[in-house]
Amino acid sequence: LSTTAIFLPLIAMFVLGVIFIILLPTFGMAKASKNTDKVSINYKNFVYLKKVLFERLKEKNYKLYETNLNINTGELCVFYQKRFWNIPVFVLAYTDELTDSFLSELNDIFKKSLTEIGGKIDRISLSSLICVNRVSPTFYKFLDDMASTSIREIELRAGYSFGGKTLYVAEPKIDVGLVERKKMKKLLFEILPNQSDSTENGIMCD
Numbered sequence: 001l002s003t004t005a006i007f008l009p010l011i012a013m014f015v016l017g018v019i020f021i022i023l024l025p026t027f028g029m030a031k032a033s034k035n036t037d038k039v040s041i042n043y044k045n046f047v048y049l050k051k052v053l054f055e056r057l058k059e060k061n062y063k064l065y066e067t068n069l070n071i072n073t074g075e076l077c078v079f080y081q082k083r084f085w086n087i088p089v090f091v092l093a094y095t096d097e098l099t100d101s102f103l104s105e106l107n108d109i110f111k112k113s114l115t116e117i118g119g120k121i122d123r124i125s126l127s128s129l130i131c132v133n134r135v136s137p138t139f140y141k142f143l144d145d146m147a148s149t150s151i152r153e154i155e156l157r158a159g160y161s162f163g164g165k166t167l168y169v170a171e172p173k174i175d176v177g178l179v180e181r182k183k184m185k186k187l188l189f190e191i192l193p194n195q196s197d198s199t200e201n202g203i204m205c206d
Contacts (some may be wrong), residue, residue, distance in 0.1 A: 036143050037169040042194070045162065046131050048093045049192075050077070053092060053129075055189035065113050073102055078113050088184075089119065091128040096138040098132050098159075111142060126183050127156045134163040143170040156184040169190070 013155060043049045054064070057079045065078040074095030081088045095102050114124070132139055142155055157170040169185065 004042040037171060037189070039167040039169070040165060041160075041167050043160065043162065048109070049131065049160070050075075050092065051189055055187060057090060060187065060191065061146045062088075069113065070103055071102075071109060071111050073099075076106060076109060078117075080094065080117050082117075083088070085125045086125060089114065089117070089127070090187075091126065093128070094131045096133050097136045097144060098130060099136070100138055103138065103142060123153070125154045125156070125180055125184060127130075127188060129158045131160045131161065131162065133161070135159075135161050143168055154180045154184070156181055156188065160186060 001100055009137040055076075060081075062081055065080060069076045069078065071093075074093060076094075077092040079090040079092070091106075093106055129137070130142065139161075143159060159168045160166070161168075167187070
């Protein structure tokens, strides 16, 4: 075989690989930044933040999952919209410091509630916001572990530290649902009050 015959298939494979990488964003598979987005926002406590989220999610036609969600070391609220083929879900959780046991308990309760909310679901758009008084290795791991999403589950993970007055929004390495996640991120910032809102007219909860 000639040298040209040997190298032509290799060159063709290389060119196809470059084309595939260029076209990834078109198919919703864009490579995202590994860095977590950080936003400085001042919320005094979880009571106020929860109150505002309840009101704004209600305005967005989200319903509160009413079943008592008992969790040992914090709070958990699950909101959802009922649709034919896709169910948007917003999970709000609070604990003093995020631990593996809290995450495990949270996951078990959420799976049970999701089954009762939707039964057989074609797709779920899951936004989760975990609020803590102080960050921990598990808190950062919760954000960093979201390596990717699937066609049937588009996920947006966020966390807020009352101690650091910082909102963290995770960016997965590979994003299957690029368009959907942009909508979820937009919703997150729409329902969270900015710093001026949180102090307006002196409304702060103890």
